[in-house]
Amino acid sequence: MELMNTTIFSNASAVDLDHCDWRCRMILIALYSVVLLGGTAGTIMMLRMMFKRKSQSMIAMIIPNIIVLHSILLVSLPFRLSYYVSVVWVFGSFACRVVSSIIYGHMYFTFVFYVAIIISRLLNYFKKLQMQRLQKYHVVVLSIVIWIVGSLVFLPIFFFKYGTDPRHSEQQRCFEFYKDLNHREFIVINYSMIVIMMTTVVALFLIKMAVIFQMIKALWPDMWAHQEYRAQIKSLFFLLVIVVCFIPHHAFRIHFIQNYSEKEDSELVLYNEICVALTTVCCLDMLCFIGGAIH
Structure with missing residues (x-):
């Protein structure tokens, strides 16, 4: 019996090594462990700070959405770690799809909330949005809209497309859904998301740099004394x-x-x-908040 178990584990390891070898697994275990520990600590400390300060700023009201996203991802990381340690997925194919999809849902939802913060600061600079007139319920409505629209886009892809190929349920393997990139619809979806994210980031970066340089030119050398300049730098x-x-x-x-x-x-x-694992490092952003980089 012991020999049989050893043989099964060796075969599972051999299959896995064809796709993510020991070096790959060690890197992923280290990276996910750092994110799990640092992200959990940062999230807990940020929650305590928010309960104490009870800030009503727009960023402070959007942060809970990001904390929820980080928390969902952090809960899923022990399942990933157990797989990379044991080289066997024992939680079933549906759980594999859920855990695998969480990392992508977390990335895109977090991206949207980050962009919302950046755009709000830019609109405030261009006097299109007066922060003092922005009521709490406006931010709540914005958050609800983002969750609903994002879910309407993400969930159909997950339930009807993502990881449904029968090949994914064989030999107790997981996180190999990149094989679906042989299908045209997934290629289109991936290229669409790449174009959207790249275009958004480039546009926002150019606008943000133009705003910051304009403020430096107008406020030099006392720009750090102005709240709006600090707000742009922080965003x-x-x-x-x-x-x-x-x-x-x-x-x-x-x-x-x-x-x-x-x-x-x-x-x-x-x-x-x-x-893919690098996308989870954004969970450490709460530690930057605690460290005083952002208030």
């Missing part, structure tokens, strides 16, 4: 998080889609999995 933080955590995944995705082959995929899968 730039969210744009930098997007660039560091989300853009590498989408930039590499173009190369991955064009070059992926199930016969020779080891290096591409390694880099793809690392880029």
Whole structure:
């Protein structure tokens, strides 16, 4: 019996090594562990700070949405870690689809809330939006709209398309849904998301830089004494998080889609999995809040 169990585990490991070898798994275990520990600590500390301060600013009212997203992702990470440690998925194919899809849902929903914060600051600078006139219920309505619209887009893809190929349920493997990129509809969806995110980030970055340089020119050398300048610099933080955590995944995705082959995929899968894992690092943003980078 012991020999049989050893053989089964060895076969599972051999199958897994064709897709995500030991080096890949060690990198992912380390990265996800850091995100799990740092993200959990940051989320708890941020919640305590918010309960104490009870700020009514727009950013403070959007932050709970981001905390909810981070919390959902953090709950899913132990399942990922158990798989990369044991090399066997024992929770069933549906759970695999859920855990796998959470990381993408978290990325895109977080992206939308980050963009909402950045745009609100820009509108405030251009006097299109007076923050003092922005009531709490406006932000609540905006949050509800984002959740509803995002769910209407995301859930149909998950329930009817994502991970439904019978190949994904075999041999107790998980997180290999990149194989669906051989299907035209997934290629279209991926390219569409790449274009949307890249275009949005470039446009916001150019506008944000123009605004900051204009303010530096007008307020130099006392720009740090002005609240609006500090607010623009602080909101730039969210744009930098997007660039560091989300853009590498989408930039590499173009190369991955064009070059992926199930016969020779080891290096591409390694880099793809690392880029996917990198998107979760945005969970550490709460530690930056606690550290005083953003208030």
